[in-house]
Amino acid sequence: MIHRWDVTPKEAISIQKSLNDKLIFKPFNKTPTYVAGVDLSYVNNKSLAVIVVIDSKFNVVEITYHIDKIKYPYIPGLLAFREGPVFLKAWQKIKTNVDLVMFDGHGIAHPRKLGIASHMGLWIKKPTIGIAKKKLVGTYDEPSNTKFSSSYLWYNGEKIGIVLKSRENTKPIFISPGHLIDLDSSLNIVKKYITKYKLPEPTRLAHIYTQKLKNKIIEKE
Template sequence: MTYKKLHEWDLSPEEAMKIQNVLREKILFKPFEGEPKYVAGVDLSFPKREEGLAVIVVMEYPTFKIVELVSERGKVDFPYIPGLLAFREGPLFLKAWEKLKTKPDVVVFDGQGIAHPRKLGIASHMGLFIEIPTIGVAKSRLYGTYREPENRRCSWSYLYDNEEIIGCVMRTREGSAPIFVSPGHLIDVESSIRLVKSFTLPGRRLPEPTRMAHIYTQRLKRSLF
C-alpha cells in the first residue's frame, strides 16, 4: 500500500479502510508555535452524483483578507460512504491544491481530522499529502463522546475516543449547535483549539477560512451547474 496506489484512488471500500489503518500510524502531532501568516480553508460540494467541486481560499491572518482562490471541478468515482469521504473528495482537493501559488501555514478542512473511527478523516489524510499543519472542523459528530459545552461563545469540552482526547466540541456562537474540532496532521489538539477560536469571528458559527470557502463553493456551483 503506497502513496502511488493512493493517487490512483481506484479502491474498494475494504481496501480503503486497510489503507486508513496503515496511514494513521504516519500522523504526527506537534504544537503550532506562534501565529500563521496565511491560512487556507477547504470546502467540497457535489452538485451532481458523479461530479464534484473543490474550493480552496487562502487568507491573510489576522485580517482574513482573501489573497487567493482556486477551484477544481471534476468527475467523482468513489461512492459516498461515511468514514471514507477522503477517497471521494481527496482527488479533487489535490488537483485544486496544485493550482495554489500562495503556501498557507495551516489548512482548515470542512470535515474531520482524527475524530474518525480509524483516526484518518480528510484533514489527516490530506495532511499527509501536503505536509502542512491541517485541522478538521466539522458541523456534526462522526465519532467520539463528549459533554455538551456551555451555551456561551467559545465554550468547549474535549472529544474522547474512550480515554484518549481526539479533539473538542466548541460552541462558537451562543444558541447555535457546536462544531467539532480535531487535529489533522502536524498539529496537536490544543493548538487546533487555539487556532479555531482565533479564526472564528463574533456572531459566526464557522471559522472564517471554511466559512468563506463554503460561500465561494455555493457561488461557483450556481454559476457552473
C-alpha cells in the same frame, strides 16, 4: 504518491489503518501568515473542491477550485477517497505558501483516526485541522451556552477532538487535529479565526464561494 485511489472499500480501510500511524501531532506556536480553508461539495454528479486563502487580517488573497467527475461511491468513513483526489487537484493550483489548512470535515475524530484533514495533511505535508458541523464518532459533555465554552470529544478512552461553542444559541462545532499540529494548538488557532459567525473565516469563506460556484455551474448546465 502515497497510495492509489482506485481501491475497494476494504482496501481503503486498510490504507487508512496503515496511514494513521504516520500522523504527527506537535504544538503549532507561530502566528500563521496565510491560512487556507477548504470546502468540498457536489453538483450535477460532479465533485467540487474550493480553497480560499486568507491573510492574518482575514483578507482573501487567493481562491482556487477544481471540478471533477465523482469516481468513488458515498461510504461513511471513506469520504477522503471520494473527495481527496479533487482537493489535491485544486491544491496544485495554489500559488501562496500556505502555513496551515482548515478543512470542512474531520481530522482524527474519525473511526480510524484518518478523516479528510488528517488524510490530506499527509499528502500536502502541511499542518491541517478538521472543523466539522456534526460528530462522526465519540462522546462528549455539551458545552455551556457561552461563546468559546468547550469540552473534549472522547473515543475509545482517548481525546480525539474538542467540541466548541463558537457562538451562543447555536450547535457546537467539532475540532480535531489533522496532521503536524496537536489538539490544543488546533483549538487556539480556530478560535483566533472565529468572528461573529459559527465557522472560522477560512472554511466559512470557502463555503460561500462553493455555493456561488455551484449556482454558476447549475445556470450554465
